[in-house]
Amino acid sequence: MEPYLKVTSIEKTFGAVRALDNVNLLASRGECIAILGENGAGKTTLASVLIGLYQPDSGQIELDGSKISVTSPAAAIEHGIGMIHQHFSLFGAMTAEENILIGLPGEKRGAAARARIRQLCDDFDFTVDFNVPVASMAVGMKQRVEILKALFRDVSILILDEPTSVLAPTEVAPFLQGVRKLVANGCLVFFISHKLDEIREIADRVMIMRHGRVEGILPVATTPMTQMSALMMGQDASGQPAEKTEIKETRLDTVLAPKALVVSDVSLTAPSGAEILKDVDFTLHAGEILGIVGIDGNGQTELSEVITGLKRQTSGRILLGDKEISNSTITERISDGVGFVPEDRHAEGLVLSLSVEENFAFRSVGEDKFMSGRLISRRAISKIAEEAVKVYDIRPSNPKLNASALSGGNQQKIVLAREVARARNLLVVVQPTKGLDVGATQFVQDQIRAVAQSGVGVLYISTELEHVLEISHRVAVMAFGRISGIVDPQNTTLQDIGLLMTASPEEKL
Amino acid sequence: MFDLVLLGDVLAGTARLGTPIAFAALGGVIAERGGLYNIGLEGQILAGALGAAAGSFATGSALIGLGCGVICGLISGLFLGYMSIRLRINQLVGGIALNLLLAGLTAFLSRQIFGAQAGGARVEGFTQIHVPLLSDIPVLGPSLFSQDPLFYLLIGMAILAWYWLMKTPKGLDLRAVGENPKAADLAGVPVFRMQYLAIAVSGALAALAGGHLVLSQVYVFAEGMSAGKGFIALAAIILGRWSPLGAVCAALFFGFCDAVQFKLQFTSPEVPYQLFLILPYLASLIALVLLATKASAPAGVGRPYDREHR
Secondary structure, X not given: OOOOEEEEEEEEEEOOEEXXXXXXXXXXXXXXXXXXXOOOOOHHHHHHHHOOOOXXXXXXXXXXXXXXXXXXXXXXXXXXXXXXXXXXXXXXXXXXXXXXXOOOOXXXXXXXXXXXXXXXXXXXXXOOOOOOEHHHOOHHHHHHHHHHHHHHOOOOEEEEEOHHHHOOHHHHHHHHHHHHXXXXXXXXXXXXXXXXXHHHHHOOEEEEEEOOEEEEXXXXXXXXXXXXXXXXXXXXXXXXXXXOOHHHOXXXXXXXXXXXXXXXXXXXXXXXXXXXXXXXXXXXXXXXXXXXXXXXXXXXXXXHHHHHOOOOOOEEEEEEOOEEOOOOOHHHHHHOOEEEXXXXXXXXXXXXXXXXXXXXXXXXXXXXXXXXXXXXXXXXXXXXXXXHHHHOOOOOOOOOOEHHHOOHHHHHHHHXXXXXXXXXXXXXXXXXXXXXXXXXXHHHHHHHHHHHHOOOEEEEEOOOHHXXXXXXXXXXXXXXXXXXXXXXXXXXXHHHHHHHHOOOHHHXX | OOOHHHHHXXXXXXXXXXXXXXXHHHHHHHHHHOOOOOOOHHHHHHHHHHHHHHHHHHHOOHHHHHHHHHHHHHHHHHHHHHHHHHOXXXXXHXXXXXXXXXXXXHHHHHHHHHOOOOOOOOOOOOOOOOOOOHHHOOOHHHHHOOOOHHHHHHHHHXXXXXXXXXXXXXXXXXXHHHHOHHHHHHOOOOHHHHHHHHHHHHHHHHHHHHHHHHHHXXXXXXXXXXXXXXXXXXXXXXXXXXXXXXXHHHHHHHHHHHHHHHHHHHHOOOOOHHHHHHHHHHHHHHHHHHOOOOOOOOOOOOOOOOOOOO
């Protein structure tokens, strides 16, 4: 049988970066192909070519035996190719229906269309609230709206870009169930993911990419996980399981260690009167990693912003060691040795249009190590950046490139390298491994452990529960702007933490 | 002092002085809702004015003149669109460049067309239309229902623009483009086509403002006759909260302030007239401050959309 989709010798370069290098692929309807690869391996770039966001430099795409050119996302829709992006493409102020129908010809937006949306919901067992704007939906429901949008456009090829990375643990299983149903209905599904266990569960074949090339397309059932990760990581790391560092065993004696950070009764009230933080109270010791978990939007981000000075608390005190920093400016906190890896590295962590080395230097450009006399020393900046690029294995390894030319994982390494260097007393990290592959995650966590071991207090805020439990000495759970409990990750079950995460303010534990 | 005759005069002045600002503001709203700043409104008013004057001068028909003006506006709008959408030039810079270009170009062309005689050539214009019955209403009648046809066109266009933008699928698509062009693109909205459409319509509406200046007010083309109306229109867009009807109301409010200050100049000759000239601008500042909340500019306005941007 002729394959439904045939991709031949696709090439795509961005400046000096070869994002796709002779990519070939054959796929049929009714199968699920996982795309596995490190950050920057070209997975999302390939997807963007298929849906017409990027125009390939060369190569061709055939659909059902005939050559097609996908010049725009609208053309991709016409050919039945759809994609759910990692960051959703929804309009927050509009309802689910408006979001699904937008862009369609006017005559396709009537009552019949509305009926069909509900029919699709029934067919796939999707629960969607049609009466509220999308902005007020939970992430899982937003994702279902995105999928409905694709289904309504009659996609035969659906690309899912790390679809489960945004979901709560409980939302994953129903989501995978929905994907299975799509495949059973004859859809060709591409499932971009880092998570080997999910790939095992859902995919028929796995396509492994590395440095823009396809390293292999293998049947999932007969390929051992070790082989997958070996292909993904390249020859030199073949079969080597990620090393676990020793620190987990060495329990920290928190009573004896000096205090790095004391947050006492901190509250934050929004101008609207909503209580975003309510009496948050904890102590972080030097050398300790305190994990903070909670369902997204329960005050974790705001807490990090209050501690680093981006927001001012309504009441309460913050002490860095013995020094009160409740009303210090951001600059003062930085010079007191506070490092901050923000959640959104694009908007807050980096200036994408500056070079990698400039990103290393900026915000601390006045420090002696970057200066020669009263002027900025480009040479010193280059030297420091080159070292960091080497130590952190940032690729491509040219610090003169714009930060925007790097993949997400490598961008995160820039931020981390800079902030670790700055954190003499306290390091606040928010979602440091979000969207990173296995290797990069391991690397980031090792760096954070090393920082803690050198005597810095680390506040590790994340929604990726497994990572937090693995790295933290203690874990604080946030719910509705309060700390609903602080637990020992060694002696706590996921169920306990789940209960604390959803603890309503009245039944504070 | 404020008798009914005076009130009627001020209302009539409001409509007359507010109409060009309102046309330009309406054009600005359409462009910004599609994600493009149209800073070139000022120049497009001049282009429309020159086109209207030339067309009317050549044919003797005000209507054909208006058509010529609109075509000039469309072309200048598309030119700005090419700079903003295709070349992705900074939209403020592109708009200012267009203003400078059109200020010079219209001055040059007007001398070519009308000769160098002082005051330019007088052209055919529109006459006032008296709406039957309504124009007999005391005070309101003569001031609001005995206006030139372009005032009524403005009201029609404002309602049409509101209906199209807020009630039709295509209007929703345009608003989506202005909020988040990438998401709109991924949903299949032809982003670039919608933006070209918006900026062309925007230029045409600004040109109608110029047409009003020439064909309904002074019947000649004069260099720099837009006199900042395109910039006041930009303020009216913000004051009107990016809504077509709101922007038109805000523009008419500016017209009202202008009409009041004209009257004050006549009634109080002992006060330096420059003080009164401040009034419309002062009023707009105060209004902007008083009505300032988290105003909702379209989220994507001013940022060129690049599909391959990473």
